Amino acid sequence: MTSVEEPARPGERERVRDAVRTQAEILDVATQEFARAGYDGARVDEIAARTRTTKRMIYYYFGGKEQLFTAVLERAYGVIREAEQQLDVEHLDPVAAIRRLAEVTFDHHEQHPDFIRLVSIENIHEAQHIAASEKLGRIGSPALDVIRRILEEGRRSGLFTAQVDAVDLHAMISSFCFFRVSNRHTFGALFGRDLVDPAQRAHYRTMLGDMVIAYLTAERAAD
Amino acid sequence: MTSVEEPARPGERERVRDAVRTQAEILDVATQEFARAGYDGARVDEIAARTRTTKRMIYYYFGGKEQLFTAVLERAYGVIREAEQQLDVEHLDPVAAIRRLAEVTFDHHEQHPDFIRLVSIENIHEAQHIAASEKLGRIGSPALDVIRRILEEGRRSGLFTAQVDAVDLHAMISSFCFFRVSNRHTFGALFGRDLVDPAQRAHYRTMLGDMVIAYLTAERAAD
DNA sequence: TCACTAATGTACGAACTAGTACGTTAGCTA
DNA sequence: TAGCTAACGTACTAGTTCGTACATTAGTGA
Numbered sequence: 089m090t091s092v093e094e095p096a097r098p099g100e101r102e103r104v105r106d107a108v109r110t111q112a113e114i115l116d117v118a119t120q121e122f123a124r125a126g127y128d129g130a131r132v133d134e135i136a137a138r139t140r141t142t143k144r145m146i147y148y149y150f151g152g153k154e155q156l157f158t159a160v161l162e163r164a165y166g167v168i169r170e171a172e173q174q175l176d177v178e179h180l181d182p183v184a185a186i187r188r189l190a191e192v193t194f195d196h197h198e199q200h201p202d203f204i205r206l207v208s209i210e211n212i213h214e215a216q217h218i219a220a221s222e223k224l225g226r227i228g229s230p231a232l233d234v235i236r237r238i239l240e241e242g243r244r245s246g247l248f249t250a251q252v253d254a255v256d257l258h259a260m261i262s263s264f265c266f267f268r269v270s271n272r273h274t275f276g277a278l279f280g281r282d283l284v285d286p287a288q289r290a291h292y293r294t295m296l297g298d299m300v301i302a303y304l305t306a307e308r309a310a311d
Numbered sequence: 312m313t314s315v316e317e318p319a320r321p322g323e324r325e326r327v328r329d330a331v332r333t334q335a336e337i338l339d340v341a342t343q344e345f346a347r348a349g350y351d352g353a354r355v356d357e358i359a360a361r362t363r364t365t366k367r368m369i370y371y372y373f374g375g376k377e378q379l380f381t382a383v384l385e386r387a388y389g390v391i392r393e394a395e396q397q398l399d400v401e402h403l404d405p406v407a408a409i410r411r412l413a414e415v416t417f418d419h420h421e422q423h424p425d426f427i428r429l430v431s432i433e434n435i436h437e438a439q440h441i442a443a444s445e446k447l448g449r450i451g452s453p454a455l456d457v458i459r460r461i462l463e464e465g466r467r468s469g470l471f472t473a474q475v476d477a478v479d480l481h482a483m484i485s486s487f488c489f490f491r492v493s494n495r496h497t498f499g500a501l502f503g504r505d506l507v508d509p510a511q512r513a514h515y516r517t518m519l520g521d522m523v524i525a526y527l528t529a530e531r532a533a534d
Numbered sequence: 535t536c537a538c539t540a541a542t543g544t545a546c547g548a549a550c551t552a553g554t555a556c557g558t559t560a561g562c563t564a
Numbered sequence: 565t566a567g568c569t570a571a572c573g574t575a576c577t578a579g580t581t582c583g584t585a586c587a588t589t590a591g592t593g594a
Contacts, residue, residue, distance in 0.1 A: 371541075
């Protein structure tokens, strides 16, 4: 997550009052605290205490706990969007492109466990904050357009047999990546296997790619 | 979830004091309340109010909010275990057996959204209640043994090419089933597609089966 | 039927928690 | 440099929430 450390914006000398920096600092700490404890478990006082400013400022800039959480989600999804816009796989052949896309998705989930937790938390609250956000409604995903084009190309060249839709394929890839991180604690406790064990990382990454490619290229019975 | 209605245990006339019934009623309501609001969002007073008994009894029988949540998880996992023990797929050929197992898993997730929510919530708390439970540590899953035997048979008969482990295959199947339910709200809000739309149920159920079978039967490059 | 205890209800308290009223000041601009 | 306002801090409150002290009774076994 983009964090605001001491030398906020180089060139400008550190001012005592800096609206942009204060807001960013609040968002940083709030992201951690909400991800750690959930919406109801998070404490506004605790967020304020871990900031260089006070609780007063949270209400001044964000209005309240609910809106703060919404702002946290907006920024978190913004980071994902940016990463997905860097996606550069369309110079590859369809099979390699999809595998690469799956791997990038896999890596991204692994690198952002806080984001995964925020999304889990938001689902417990039935996405009410996303619904309340102007920025996030039907935001979609840049990755989706990429998938759409690769699927198109793969079907035209006869490599892909499956009649999948881009959104469904995205769901399939995401579900594995997301579950591996989001459910690692219960899964580990019940089955004694750590899905995020670094030693198993390559194994699961390959497994995901194999699964998706096998699905897309399998000869299917007439349906 | 097993709910305790008026004619608790037939044959016995309804007593005013009934320890078994009171505890079961508390667990029923607590399951709903924790699943609805999360651990920190749930209110002990609210649980008590929706019961025929009082808050005093929750502390009398369970000790506290934490232990109540643990008891809720224990019972919820118990229900899953029972269902999995009914699993009867080993008379089928390996391909049909795995597909059937995937379908049963799919159906079970769909039918128990509260359980999915409880598991999501427990993951936010890093499975600390499962860790604290004597009943739940390394409980495993009856389905796992079934998967193990089917995989064995499938490999021996040459139908399955993939070198998967039963636990990993279980993770693969669960991830799709779980994500579809757990993340339906954010996914729906962002992509405008309801993963739990009844009209799409058969579609996703087939998709899961196709995916798993394609993975298990794909001709793999030497690895 | 009597006494004993598991089961239960009432009322309360201490600590917490989101949110705010009120006052102050840094830094920019005219 | 004077004045204005966005940015900020302190101290407080009203309402909530987990947990418990204390009193009571239904049902059971001797």
